[in-house]
Amino acid sequence: SQQGEEDPQALSIQEGENATMNCSYKTSINNLQWYRQNSGRGLVHLILIRSNEREKHSGRLRVTLDTSKKSSSLLITASRAADTASYFCATDAGGSYIPTFGRGTSLIVHP
Amino acid sequence: KAGVTQTPRYLIKTRGQQVTLSCSPISGHRSVSWYQQTPGQGLQFLFEYFSETQRNKGNFPGRFSGRQFSNSRSEMNVSTLELGDSALYLCASSSTGASSYEQYFGPGTRLTVT
Numbered sequence: 385s386q387q388g389e390e391d392p393q394a395l396s397i398q399e400g401e402n403a404t405m406n407c408s409y410k411t412s413i414n415n416l417q418w419y420r421q422n423s424g425r426g427l428v429h430l431i432l433i434r435s436n437e438r439e440k441h442s443g444r445l446r447v448t449l450d451t452s453k454k455s456s457s458l459l460i461t462a463s464r465a466a467d468t469a470s471y472f473c474a475t476d477a478g479g480s481y482i483p484t485f486g487r488g489t490s491l492i493v494h495p
Numbered sequence: 496k497a498g499v500t501q502t503p504r505y506l507i508k509t510r511g512q513q514v515t516l517s518c519s520p521i522s523g524h525r526s527v528s529w530y531q532q533t534p535g536q537g538l539q540f541l542f543e544y545f546s547e548t549q550r551n552k553g554n555f556p557g558r559f560s561g562r563q564f565s566n567s568r569s570e571m572n573v574s575t576l577e578l579g580d581s582a583l584y585l586c587a588s589s590s591t592g593a594s595s596y597e598q599y600f601g602p603g604t605r606l607t608v609t
Contacts, residue, residue: 426600
């Protein structure tokens with residue numbers, strides 16, 4: 385089974401709304417990363433958050449990490465149609481340094 | 496700086512054949528990782544090369560192999576292709592490692608096995 389699992393699997397919102405997606409994982413991690421993938425293309429790195437960090441911001445993106453709950457969330461504020469993509473979290477099961485990706489959240493932002 | 500490039504972008508092969516995919520990392524990056532992406536299994540780690548040495552390996556059969564050259568360019572080979580090998584193969588480079596630092600992904604090679 386996957387180390388990281390995103391929730392929800394799919395999310396459909398209107399432009400201007402906020403989008404929140406969550407990632408849960410099973411074992412302790414060194415860091416957690418969020419990536420975006422536009423349809424059938426390569427992944428784009430969004431944010432890396434280390435296990436000793438609780439929150440990071442990058443532009444309209446906000447990532448939180450709760451190691452006690454083994455979960456992370458990605459918030460996209462004031463979403464745009466161009467944010468339409470699949471979003472993945474990637475974790476390394478502590479010590480392995482092999483990133484494991486979840487199944488992703490498919491986000492559709494309607495103009 | 497040029498991004499990660501992968502060739503070819505699309506490939507159609509027949510069951511039983513072999514295939515070689517190529518990846519050129521971002522200049523200065525020494526780590527190259529390969530991933531397989533399918534609708535059923537999602538994104539799965541194949542292997543990582545660093546300075547011409549395989550540093551990490553995922554859970555794939557021996558039909559999947561790779562190598563890295565002194566200029567950090569990497570190739571991935573799949574022998575005796577099976578229908579289930581149809582997938583998007585992604586290559587990613589980073590300055591130090593697959594997990595510790597952000598990876599930069601190429602556009603992928605779409606392999607179809609018939």
